[in-house]
Amino acid sequence: MSNGDEHPGTGRRGYVGGVVRDALGAIRQLVSGLRTAFLALLVLILLVVCALTVPLGVGLLAAPAALRALHRLAGAERARLARFGPEVVAPEPPTDSPRAALRDPTTRRELRWLARHVVVGLPLGLLGFLLPILAVRDLTFPLYWRFVPADVTATSIGIGSSTSWADAVAVALLGVGWIAIILGLGPAMARAQARPGRRLLAAGPETDLSLRVAELTATRAAALDAHAAELRRIERALHDGTQNRIVSVTVLLGAARRMVARDPAGAQELLERAQSAAEQALADLRAVSRSILPPVLSDRGLAGALTGLAAECAVPCRVDVDVPRRCAASVESTAYFVVAEALTNIAKHSGASRATVTARLTGGRLLLTVEDDGHGGATAPSESGDGGPGTGSGLAGIRRRVAAHDGTFRLASPPGGPTTLEVDLPCGS
Numbered sequence: 001m002s003n004g005d006e007h008p009g010t011g012r013r014g015y016v017g018g019v020v021r022d023a024l025g026a027i028r029q030l031v032s033g034l035r036t037a038f039l040a041l042l043v044l045i046l047l048v049v050c051a052l053t054v055p056l057g058v059g060l061l062a063a064p065a066a067l068r069a070l071h072r073l074a075g076a077e078r079a080r081l082a083r084f085g086p087e088v089v090a091p092e093p094p095t096d097s098p099r100a101a102l103r104d105p106t107t108r109r110e111l112r113w114l115a116r117h118v119v120v121g122l123p124l125g126l127l128g129f130l131l132p133i134l135a136v137r138d139l140t141f142p143l144y145w146r147f148v149p150a151d152v153t154a155t156s157i158g159i160g161s162s163t164s165w166a167d168a169v170a171v172a173l174l175g176v177g178w179i180a181i182i183l184g185l186g187p188a189m190a191r192a193q194a195r196p197g198r199r200l201l202a203a204g205p206e207t208d209l210s211l212r213v214a215e216l217t218a219t220r221a222a223a224l225d226a227h228a229a230e231l232r233r234i235e236r237a238l239h240d241g242t243q244n245r246i247v248s249v250t251v252l253l254g255a256a257r258r259m260v261a262r263d264p265a266g267a268q269e270l271l272e273r274a275q276s277a278a279e280q281a282l283a284d285l286r287a288v289s290r291s292i293l294p295p296v297l298s299d300r301g302l303a304g305a306l307t308g309l310a311a312e313c314a315v316p317c318r319v320d321v322d323v324p325r326r327c328a329a330s331v332e333s334t335a336y337f338v339v340a341e342a343l344t345n346i347a348k349h350s351g352a353s354r355a356t357v358t359a360r361l362t363g364g365r366l367l368l369t370v371e372d373d374g375h376g377g378a379t380a381p382s383e384s385g386d387g388g389p390g391t392g393s394g395l396a397g398i399r400r401r402v403a404a405h406d407g408t409f410r411l412a413s414p415p416g417g418p419t420t421l422e423v424d425l426p427c428g429s
Contacts, residue, residue: 309336317357
């Protein structure tokens with residue numbers, strides 16, 4: 001009998017868990033879209049006011065600021081959509097000139113998105129915000145219905161009153177209905193809210209994608225450089241450490257073989273030294289293999305691996321990981337390296353008394369944050385990997401590894417602290 005037949009409940013539990021995770025992710029996406037939809041409403045009002053006041057001359061003066069607000073909001077929406085799904089490739093930078101904006105295809109597409117986001121995204125965002133509140137309110141009504149005044153509406157939809165347990169249970173069933181709507185329609189609502197942005201804010205067919213091609217070319221070069229640097233590190237570790245110890249073992253064994261007949265005691269001493277050197281070579285070899293792909297990642301997953309790093313850190317470290325599924329092995333290895341290097345820097349240089357590691361899997365992207373309360377002053381390396389004064393090779397190595405995955409690296413470390421390192425990695429399946 002197959003494993004699936006032995007554990008029929010496992011598949012059902014996985015399916016239910018997937019439905020719940022999708023619904024919760026959809027609610028987060030709808031609520032995040034509510035913010036940009038509300039800002040879109042304000043920008044739309046500003047643009048309408050500018051258009052109406054053009055004959056007075058005020059609109060022409062305010063139009064550049066309104067167009068800049070539109071472009072910044074469109075950029076924020078692209079970043080939001082990228083957190084919950086595939087990247088939205090931005091077109092060429094649009095113009096802020098009112099006259100040129102009327103002919104600019106990017107601005108016209110952003111205006112169309114603005115109107116649709118207000119009309120569609122705002123109501124859907126409100127539903128995403130209100131549905132969980134209504135569900136909790138009605139589902140828990142039997143717990144407090146006796147304390148509700150008789151003339152107060154019992155349900156969240158404003159009709160009916162509760163005078164008995166049967167009425168209270170009926171209200172709770174309405175709460176179950178809200179949950180069913182969230183589970184069944186939440187993901188579709190999130191897709192409907194995101195669809196105008198993904199279609200209208202992405203680079204159109206008339207857009208020159210040479211900048212994006214250049215960026216991806218640089219990313220590929222960074223990946224090759226990171227790969228070559230890793231091979232050089234492994235080669236040095238094997239040549240300078242393990243190989244030398246194995247040579248030492250060979251020499252000691254040869255000397256012991258020649259001495260065994262005439263000086264058994266000396267041969268025994270050489271054999272003990274050879275055994276010690278062999279054990280050290282084996283330890284070096286294990287250290288090299290762990291640095292290539294730490295076994296703890298495959299054994300315990302990313303959450304267990306990061307917890308282990310925090311436990312070994314000299315600075316007290318709290319770990320908060322919400323990664324419900326496995327990422328690609330290369331992504332998990334990069335995340336492990338990022339956290340390991342960051343915690344090493346904190347222990348050596350920051351003077352911090354505590355640190356926090358946070359990992360979130362959101363919309364197909366792995367978001368890592370490492371914070372400490374140290375004295376700050378760390379300098380982010382440049383795009384080329386060269387750091388400024390006081391920058392060690394560790395941060396440059398983090399940037400190279402992140403760039404190899406087409407991810408983003410941000411470091412905020414003002415003098416006096418705190419220091420926050422943020423990494424955003426596309427997470428393959």
